[in-house]
Amino acid sequence: MTKYQSIIAIALVISPPVFAEKEFEKHNNMMDHGNGHLMDMTGGMVMGQNTDVLPGGCDRIAATKEITVHAGHKYAEKFPGRMFAYDVQEYQFEPCTKVTVNFFNDDDVRHQWMMHGLPKYIYPKGMFHMELTGPGKISGTLIFPPGDKTYLVHCDMAQHMEKGMKGQLKIGKGDGDLPSIPGVTAYVIQDDYSDSIADKSISDTVVAEITEMKRQVIGNNSFFSGLTVIGLAIGLILAPLLARRFKGMTPAEVITYIFDLVKQVVDVIVKVISWLIGLVKK
Amino acid sequence: MQKNPLGLLLGAALMLMPVLASAVVGLPKTVEVDRGKVETVCNQNNPEWREAQTIEGVSMQESLRCSPDNPYAIAAQVKGTNNLSMEALMNTHYAMDGIIKKNDMDGDGDPDLIIIKLEVAELNGHSPDFAGVLPTFDIAPGIQPGMWVFAPKSRGMATNSFVGTDANPLLRAPSPVIRVEQGDIIWIQLENTHYFPHTIHLHGVDHPWIDSSGEGNDGVPQTSDKFVLPGQSKTYEIRPRVPGSFVYHCHVQTHVHLAMGLVGMLVVEENRPNNWVQTFNVGAGQVRHPSKAILEEYDSEYDLHYHAMDKELHSVIQKYNDPRLIARKMNREYDLTDSTEDYHTLNGRSFPYTLRESIIVAEPDKNIKLRVFNSSGELLAMHTHGHKATITHYDGVEHNPIAQITRDVYDIAPAQRNDLKINTTDDGFHSYGEGVWIFHDHREKGITTDGMNPGGNVSALVYKKYLNEVGLPKTIGESIAPLFTKAFHARKVPVWQNIDDWNSLGEIDAEGYVAPPPSVAAAPDVTQGSADIETSEDNSFRNLVFGLFLGIFAYLLIIYREKLSALISSLKGGS
Numbered sequence: 001m002t003k004y005q006s007i008i009a010i011a012l013v014i015s016p017p018v019f020a021e022k023e024f025e026k027h028n029n030m031m032d033h034g035n036g037h038l039m040d041m042t043g044g045m046v047m048g049q050n051t052d053v054l055p056g057g058c059d060r061i062a063a064t065k066e067i068t069v070h071a072g073h074k075y076a077e078k079f080p081g082r083m084f085a086y087d088v089q090e091y092q093f094e095p096c097t098k099v100t101v102n103f104f105n106d107d108d109v110r111h112q113w114m115m116h117g118l119p120k121y122i123y124p125k126g127m128f129h130m131e132l133t134g135p136g137k138i139s140g141t142l143i144f145p146p147g148d149k150t151y152l153v154h155c156d157m158a159q160h161m162e163k164g165m166k167g168q169l170k171i172g173k174g175d176g177d178l179p180s181i182p183g184v185t186a187y188v189i190q191d192d193y194s195d196s197i198a199d200k201s202i203s204d205t206v207v208a209e210i211t212e213m214k215r216q217v218i219g220n221n222s223f224f225s226g227l228t229v230i231g232l233a234i235g236l237i238l239a240p241l242l243a244r245r246f247k248g249m250t251p252a253e254v255i256t257y258i259f260d261l262v263k264q265v266v267d268v269i270v271k272v273i274s275w276l277i278g279l280v281k282k
Numbered sequence: 283m284q285k286n287p288l289g290l291l292l293g294a295a296l297m298l299m300p301v302l303a304s305a306v307v308g309l310p311k312t313v314e315v316d317r318g319k320v321e322t323v324c325n326q327n328n329p330e331w332r333e334a335q336t337i338e339g340v341s342m343q344e345s346l347r348c349s350p351d352n353p354y355a356i357a358a359q360v361k362g363t364n365n366l367s368m369e370a371l372m373n374t375h376y377a378m379d380g381i382i383k384k385n386d387m388d389g390d391g392d393p394d395l396i397i398i399k400l401e402v403a404e405l406n407g408h409s410p411d412f413a414g415v416l417p418t419f420d421i422a423p424g425i426q427p428g429m430w431v432f433a434p435k436s437r438g439m440a441t442n443s444f445v446g447t448d449a450n451p452l453l454r455a456p457s458p459v460i461r462v463e464q465g466d467i468i469w470i471q472l473e474n475t476h477y478f479p480h481t482i483h484l485h486g487v488d489h490p491w492i493d494s495s496g497e498g499n500d501g502v503p504q505t506s507d508k509f510v511l512p513g514q515s516k517t518y519e520i521r522p523r524v525p526g527s528f529v530y531h532c533h534v535q536t537h538v539h540l541a542m543g544l545v546g547m548l549v550v551e552e553n554r555p556n557n558w559v560q561t562f563n564v565g566a567g568q569v570r571h572p573s574k575a576i577l578e579e580y581d582s583e584y585d586l587h588y589h590a591m592d593k594e595l596h597s598v599i600q601k602y603n604d605p606r607l608i609a610r611k612m613n614r615e616y617d618l619t620d621s622t623e624d625y626h627t628l629n630g631r632s633f634p635y636t637l638r639e640s641i642i643v644a645e646p647d648k649n650i651k652l653r654v655f656n657s658s659g660e661l662l663a664m665h666t667h668g669h670k671a672t673i674t675h676y677d678g679v680e681h682n683p684i685a686q687i688t689r690d691v692y693d694i695a696p697a698q699r700n701d702l703k704i705n706t707t708d709d710g711f712h713s714y715g716e717g718v719w720i721f722h723d724h725r726e727k728g729i730t731t732d733g734m735n736p737g738g739n740v741s742a743l744v745y746k747k748y749l750n751e752v753g754l755p756k757t758i759g760e761s762i763a764p765l766f767t768k769a770f771h772a773r774k775v776p777v778w779q780n781i782d783d784w785n786s787l788g789e790i791d792a793e794g795y796v797a798p799p800p801s802v803a804a805a806p807d808v809t810q811g812s813a814d815i816e817t818s819e820d821n822s823f824r825n826l827v828f829g830l831f832l833g834i835f836a837y838l839l840i841i842y843r844e845k846l847s848a849l850i851s852s853l854k855g856g857s
Contacts, residue, residue: 022515033368041364043378045437073513081604083477083512107513109401109473110377110435116444125444131437133377134473134515158403158417158440158453162410162603163477180410187410191604228829235833242834243841 022108025136035124038140043110043133046140048123051098055119055145058096065099067091069113071132071155071165072106079182081191082164084155086113089181091153091169095146102139105132112155115169119145148172310795312788317775321423321766324348324638324752332753338370340558342570343582346746348638348753351563351570352451359562360571362393375452377435381561388465391556396462397469398561399435402476402544403453404428410603417441417449422632422731424768427596427625430542432457432482432530434562435473452564455630456587456657457530457546459563461573464525464553470518472510477605479509479534480544482518485697486528486678487548493519501533509534525550525575526678527653527699537618541595545657547585547699550678551575566629567640580703581648586640588694588723588739589630590623590658593732623659626728626738633731634765636741637754644706644745646716652702656694660725664692666704668719669743670712675701688712691724704743716745718755734773736765 027044036049054061067088075085084107093099105111115128128142148171155165168178179188246254326349334344337357345351354373358366362383363376371378382397405419406426415426417440436452462468472482483501491506493499498506499518510516532544547566551559554574563569566585569576576583595618598611625632629640644650652671656662672688674681677699681687688711692700705712722729722740731737744755769775778787839846 031368039368039378041378043437045378073511081606083605108515109475109513110437114439127444129438133379133435133437156439156441157401157475158405158449159407159477160475162408163605187603189410189413189603191410191602191607193604193607228825228832231826231829231831232833232836233829234826235830235835236837237833238830239834239837243837 022135025132025134027132027136027138030138037124042136043131044136044138045131046129046138048115048118048128048142049140050122050128050143051141053122053143055096055122055143057146058143060096061098061143062094062096063098065093065097066102067099068102068104070104070106071111071113074106076164076182079164082182084111084160084163084165085182086153086165086167089167089184091167092174093144093169093171095144095148095172097171098141098143100139100141101130102137103130103132104137105135108134110134110157111160111165112157113153114156115142115151115153117149117151118142144171146171148175150174150176150178152178307798307801310790310792312785313791314785315769315775315779315789317764317767317779318769319767320763323634323763323766324754326638327752328352338366340571343568343572345568345570346643346749346753347568347641350753351565351568353570355451355564356560356570359560359564360558362396362561375436375438375450377437380435380437383558383561385467392463392558394465395467395469396561397471398460398462399471399473400432400482401435401473402480403431403433403440403449404476404599405431405449405453405455405543406600408600408603414447415600416447417453418447419449419454419630420635421455421625421627421630422635422737422771423766424771425625425632425731427591427593428542428599429455429591429596430476430539430544430599431455432472432532432544432546434458434564454565455543455627456566456589457543459547459549459566459585459587460530461549461551461559461561461563461569462520462522463551463557463559463573464522466521468520468522470520470530471515472518473515474510474512477512478539478609479503479511480532480539481507481510481516481534482530483533484518484520484528484530484548486526486699487520487530487550488522488524489518489520493517503534507533522550524678525552526675527655527701528678529655529657529697529699531657535613538595538612538616540657541591541618541659543589543591545589547587547653547655549585549653565639568643576651579649580651581645582643583651584642584653585629586652586654587629588654588656588658588662588664589627590660590728591625591627592618592621593624595621596625618659621659623727624732626658626723626730628739628741633729633737633740634762636739637762640741641753641755642704642721642741642743643749644704644716644743646706646708646713646745648706650704650706652704654692654694654700654702656696656698659696661696662692662694662728663724664694664700664721665724666690666719666721666743668714668717669704669706671702671704673700674703675699706745716747718745718748718757719743731771734771737771 025042027040030038030040030044032038038046038049070087073084075087076082079085103113110133112131116126118126118128120126130138130140132138151169153167153169154161164182166181168181177185179185331350331353332345335342335353337353340357340360342353342356352374354370357370358374358376358381363371363378363380364382380399383393385393385395387394405417406415406428409416418426420426433453436450440449440453442448442450470482474480481501481503489499491500500506503509528548528550530546530548532539551573552575557574559573560569560571563585566587569583569585572583595616598616599608602608602611628636642650654664670688670690672686673692674686694700707713708715720740720742729735729738729740742755748756750756764770764775776789781787
């Protein structure tokens with residue numbers, strides 16, 4: 001507790017007063033909260049700082065490098081359809097390299113440079129994270145593990161990565177590309193840019209739909225349907241047969257003949273039914 | 283013996299017919315729908331957060347609801363992030379510079395320069411990388427409309443943890459209630475972390491039209507203000523002389539930006555000595571550190587922010603990633619004048635989630651202050667069961683005390699505020715006694731979630747006696763557990779499943795069901811209007827006969843073609 005109180009006391013002494021105007025903050029006097037967690041009262045933060053612990057599999061620090069990363073709205077200019085970006089989208093380092101990242105925030109709002117997937121026994125939650133609450137510069141150092149792997153670097157503020165603040169960092173050859181890196185890889189889910197405002201007015205569509213609905217409900221009321229065609233065919237086939245049958249008959253004889261035919265058909269049906277009834281009775 | 287197998291077969295079929303027919307006249311059977319996983323009704327209970335306590339000198343009232351506010355966050359909201367220990371601040375999601383309080387200029391024991399930072403966060407937004415939304419904020423189980431909110435300036439990730447996509451507790455609807463003291467110098471810094479331009483308009487709050495540097499201070503792009511563009515920041519300066527319940531909202535494309543959620547309450551508390559007010563009330567609801575003036579007259583205070591959303595508007599940001607495309611869909615294609623509000627929320631959530639965070643906890647013979655704000659697009663008709671409340675203030679202005687109205691439905695137009703006084707004296711008028719008394723919008727769509735009930739902005743005033751150990755009301759009605767399922771909100775569970783032993787109003791399983799022919803032919807419908815659309819009739823026999831005649835006619839035409847042509851030529855010759 002006294003440790004924290006003294007930290008706060010020091011912080012209050014050294015931190016410049018807060019002004020309404022955004023001033024460029026050089027976060028050079030951060031306090032170490034243990035586990036590589038550095039923080040100051042003006043909104044600078046580094047988590048996962050590691051300047052000396054060698055990751056397992058590294059027998060020495062392969063190289064010592066320093067990079068500069070800028071974050072801001074203006075870096076999205078070269079990527080139409082993006083709103084936030086870093087000035088660099090891709091990085092490559094040899095395994096076991098020690099890197100100092102100088103992170104600049106060129107906007108008047110908060111931004112982050114966050115890396116996931118690092119070994120958790122060195123980096124709490126497997127993360128190296130730098131954050132600036134406004135315009136300023138902050139530096140942090142880490143040592144990469146061995147092996148070919150591609151790491152995501154991004155700003156985790158709502159929609160900042162989705163709208164462009166995303167990059168990838170390859171150790172060795174990396175293990176593939178990540179999606180949606182501005183200027184490098186495509187989205188997994190593409191936007192549909194087709195114009196959705198139909199030229200046809202909505203009333204036209206409704207009229208067409210109602211007409212179709214009505215047709216389905218009422219059915220086909222016309223005299224011409226599939227059955228008309230079937231009837232036509234039957235008529236054409238039957239006509240010559242009937243003509244042969246009725247050849248030489250008078251109209252009266254024809255009618256008598258038809259009646260006789262119908263009577264015979266009915267007789268057959270009645271016989272069949274009574275036969276069935278007989279069966280049932282048995 | 284087997285001389286007539288066909289006859290036997292037909293006879294058997296005939297004899298079975300009555301049995302078959304009886305099977306066919308039955309109606310489809312009832313089935314029970316699996317409602318899936320039922321969430322724990324109270325899912326995030328931090329018992330130690332519920333107690334009355336003091337953190338670094340900041341005292342706060344108990345909060346007996348299921349999801350109480352984080353006491354460390356309240357300490358930061360009262361003292362300012364600059365006056366709180368780093369240790370305490372690490373228990374919150376606040377940025378180091380989130381709330382700055384300093385300069386006791388009048389020497390009355392409280393700070394008089396307050397710097398409040400607001401970011402703009404998108405909830406339930408699109409991702410180009412996977413088919414889902416983030417950071418997520420469920421207004422009801424599985425209901426995730428895309429939203430924009432002003433949020434206190436936070437630090438770290440937008441999500442609560444590495445696993446899962448749920449938003450951190452500072453990123454939530456509604457935009458937080460801002461509380462300031464009358465006469466203080468307030469700088470509200472809008473840090474536009476969003477991909478569209480925004481501003482802040484201080485609705486009803488005493489503010490000069492231009493600030494001390496001559497820049498616009500009213501938030502209206504058409505008259506006073508430049509857009510605050512993505513990545514930019516802008517400070518609004520106020521020194522409010524008049525107390526009351528007011529509003530702040532974005533004034534860029536207000537018709538949609540306000541509906542998207544960029545609107546919150548701004549309360550100016552009366553000036554008192556040593557009056558440290560709770561600068562933010564995140565998620566609204568109970569004010570755990572009420573101001574001095576409120577405690578003079580009331581025992582507790584609640585902020586109630588009602589909102590409503592059209593799911594069509596709120597899905598735009600979930601369908602597209604390109605901000606230009608979102609702007610076109612939202613501001614050129616979407617037409618607010620054709621909209622309907624589907625989701626009705628109280629303090630950012632709909633029933634049943636309101637039971638976790640937006641209940642009012644009452645005790646007999648107390649006075650409770652409610653500040654009720656309607657940011658939906660339509661009139662709100664808030665109704666309190668078991669109580670008649672007195673409307674003390676309209677839009678932050680006190681109503682003449684002898685003319686104040688006590689009633690049980692409070693009509694609040696869009697953007698209006700009513701301050702209500704609930705007196706829990708059991709006199710048959712102010713209160714009908716202890717219980718679990720719901721309060722809700724009485725426009726019935728307001729008690730639905732996308733037209734489905736129970737849902738919407740229903741919550742409850744619960745007497746302590748009826749509160750269980752996790753802060754949920756001890757209800758004696760039907761179980762509310764089925765409402766805590768995604769299946770219910772996906773409209774899959776029938777409204778009255780398992781209301782009795784044999785599930786008489788359960789789900790119908792009509793698969794493979796064929797309706798039998800009706801027993802008696804239905805009498806023709808001769809009522810007026812029934813002929814608007816003619817019923818279908820079977821024309822097949824008519825058409826067959828018609829075809830038959832056509833065929834015969836054609837045949838006759840062919841065989842008598844010579845006679846016909848002779849007839850035609852003779853007619854020609856005759857003329």
